[in-house]
Amino acid sequence: MGKTPGQKAARVKGFKMSESEILRKIAVIFVTDVVGFSTLMAQNEELTLRSFRSCKEILDNLFEEHSGRIFNTAGDSVLAEFPSAVSAVICAVEFQKLIKARNASVPNAAQMQFRIGLNMGDVIIEGTNLYGDGVNVAARLEALSQAGGVCLSKSIHDFVSQKVDLGFQDIGAQQVKNTNVHAFDVSIGGLAPRQIAPTPPAIEPVEAGAPPSIAVLPFKNMSTDAEQEYFADGVTEDIISHLALWKTFPVVSRNSSFSVKGLSLTASEISDKLNARYLVEGSIRKAGNKVRISASLTDALKDRTIWSERWDRPLDDIFEVQDEISIAVARAIDPEIRRQSRENTELSKPESLTAWDLYLQALQKYHRRDAPEGILSLCDQAIQASVNFLDPYLLKCKVLLRERFKPHNRERRAELSAQIFEIASYVVGKEASNAGALAMMASYYFQLNDLDNARHYAHEAFGINPNNSAATRALSLTEAYAGNIELAYDYFLKTQALDPSEWREWPQFEVSLLMVLGRMNEALDKITRAVENDPENNLLLGFKVAALGNLDRLADAQQGLEAFLQLRPDVTSLADYAPLLPDFVVEAVLQGMQKAGLKQ
Template sequence: MDEARKLAAILVADVVGFSRLAGADEDRTLARLRALRSDLIDPTIAIHKGRVVKRTGDGAIVEFRSVVDAVRCAIEVQNSMIERNTGLPQERRIEFRIGVHLGDVVEESDGDLMGDGVNIAARLEGIAQPGAICLSEDAYRQVKSRLDVAISDLGETRLKNIADPIRVYSLLFGSAIAKATTLAGPASSTALNLSLPDKPSIAVLPFQNMSGDPEQEYFADGIVEDIITALSRFRQLFVIARNSSFVYKGRAVDVKQVSRDLGVRYVLEGSVRKAADRIRITAQLIDTSTGAHLWAERFDGGLQDIFDLQDQVAARVVGEIAPKLEQAEIERAKRKPTESLDAYDYFLRGMASVNQWTRVANDEALRLFYKAVELDPEFGSAYGMAAWCYIWRKLNGWVINRAQETAEGARLARRAVEVGKDDPVALSRGGHALAWFVRDLDSGAAFIDRALALNPNLAAAWNLSGWVRAYRGELDLSIEHHARAMRLSPLDPILYNMHVGTAFAHFQAGRYVDATAWANSALHEQPNYPAANRILAASNALSGHMIEAQQAMAHLRELDPALRISNLTEVLPLRAEDLAKLAEGLRRAGLPE
């Protein structure tokens, strides 16, 4: 067999969740993929002098003469897909993952390519986020000074079936740029470099699931989330929110980079092994300023001891970095929302689903939270999170029966604050839902304030407080609370919700330029978020930028065709004067009566 060895730039791409898309509607999915190949992908490859080596069903392996050509092609495809997915529900979007590597390959007589160069590119594609491009260090060196793009260093990463770790870089463009937001203002393409707080600060990274069963991933994540919650209750600590620390899940990380990204002095990492009715937690506490391990321990027990084991880990961390604590705080940190292990298990599964932020996952989360409260009718957190699921449905235009879902959200909210008197999740989610569904802004704010008194590190509660404060007209306080949420969770997957909240407060204050900037920042990350499009349309209209206002309104009406001036009161729990201002802005932008 004739073959030749050479150095080549290899691009590997495939469709995210292709089996799910095809399973839902195979004919439509295949037709859309064929159309994308004929009018976008293949022409773009040709323009950048690429050669399709192999089709892989929903993907392709492509050879380029240079890494610059490969990356330019990848960026053009990804940016085009952002535009093509605009207005489509999440479950119907076609999104690509792309990996690019410069490496040694073997070209066979039929033109096929083999070798590590192809294998590494394929593994890079496998770890890329939807809509992103991952580069190996060899590829990155070729483009870092030649392309005007923002790049995130993901550090040394172990790739499946590749012997040595490889340093990986992710290209930030389009929606991904919002991940690099700083508190000084909306989206920026610069990397985060946050200063340390004036108290001991820590991020708890996702623990490795050592059970040998991928289905137990939710359980390991839940253990970590509860450790974060226990640490968060200590006022003397600054604790990064779960949604930001879990950005590092599945990656080999440099703790000093984590320190720069999140602005923390300490990092806790570890593993969880669950086998039959036994559980083992290992944990290591690292000082990021030196990279030194302060301690490493193993915690063993029966499954029935799970809450006690979590408390032991939290107590060991606190004893190391903040030894002088009041006994009342120590006792408060030990409080658990349920004694039922089965209800707890369903709650953990629900949280794993809700954190996927899709309609299908939201429906599944609701089912699991209902199961949790069926097993423990006093489980406040589960009621609060179920109420939040109904709010998320409303925010994203997924509501089927508005009156019925509003009534159920109100019922869940009341139950959450009734049974969750010392539960920050129940109080914050329930209080926010009371503001939304019952229009009781005063009680909603009071319950969220109590949640923050119990857990001052709860980023989600600061975000919810920011929204409720804006509904009450406390605009500077709203902006301040959203800023606290962003600092506690600077890499949050729903950072765009915090940006929209900030935009909304600026809009109400008549600061339309600031409102527009923050709304645009949110839309960079999530272009199909109705709330951001509402503020963008109204802000541009009231500041006289009618073309931009009409463009935002056109997109908004695609996302929420039922929205009218007459039913705005069903969308946001606003005071009369604030509702009138929003209505006037949207009316000028073109929203029908």
């Protein structure tokens, strides 16, 4: 994973938390112990200790190789932290393989087996030791692991599954010592895949003030071929997975949703059974090489359909169609529920507003570009009402990021960047796979001109949720500064499709990309409209002058340059102007400004 500065300790300010002075960080935790150690000690204490020291030496060497750090031991238990989830998984698998090889070369009495648990999460720093949920969950996973196996949390699996050449078995939601965790086994040669019944999903009452829950009901197979049921179920499961990526709305689990399959229940009855206000329903009709998929979104409380769509597709690649439709449904539903919820919030009395209502009001003010103080105040109220509701934290980051780019906040940029880092770090600590928070971490490092770490976090965010507009925006920026202009423009267009407001604060970015790509007429058209909307913005005017110069419209360019220099009397030469420009567009802009008449 490269550098992981997001794992640095951060003091979280601005939140009403009793442990506001406690140092925290995100860490990858490795926990292991010997299977049946007490029994082995009782049988032959001296031999057991010699064997353990031999195995511990193997582990120490691997820790040194993969940058692991032991922070605690207790008898046969070893607890370590890693800077990288990938390194921790590789180290764990190599250790089990080396222990297996050692066992094959020693007498039975000297053989040992280990269990390993891996987790990534929020931990508390106390000197050289670590405590907290991140450590506790790793210990629970270690207890769940097979002898000779590696058991890891979903947060680890989601980061490493596409980066290592290993197989994983999803063993589902498990409850170990009162801790619920979604666990995965690493497939290791010699270990048979195990079948563990997932802990039955508890359908709990929805917390007051929480965002409304959504259930994706099994899509109906309308084909004459009953064997096509797998396709309908696959689309349903994919929609559940894609919706869950947004993190805002609680999505009823697959097991719970499929529990109503085949039952004749009304929308209201299903809503009550699953504790879900919104229901996604659909049907699939497959005939020959074509498929028709219909989907709808129902507000069960009001018993009315608020959105529906239909797709007709050729089945050249059944899995590609499945992905396309499931992503399309998830994309459409997320904003539709937000819009519907905002309408409901506008009808609420102020004294009855919940965390969700307060967040929606803040979001509306953000999109209207209201004063930041009011938006931040509503976010803080939402946080106070429900500290575990993470969207208000991310909205605060967006507000602070917007403020950071405003010229009058030039002197406050370091302060605003620090606040963004603290909030984003807090959210990542609470939920390591939150794409929005990882995208904000990318923005933070981008502001520090740390391109390597900015790209790292941008790609992590995109890998978790490729339809998160903050993630695609971060990728567009970082790829542009890395010199990958065509790729940056692709991500720009994807962001524009997901949320056009992401670029409203920086219209010259698209213009910069178009200029470097040689699409000068399009660049001039875009920047002309931007200048019309903000005629006193000298930065925009400078880009317009450059575009005119590059198109050899010299009379217009010279006239624009005169206006620009009146707004920026400190710029008297190309050398003065160059430091004000993004690195990747310097050459194209200076070429146009030189044609317009700006001196060397």
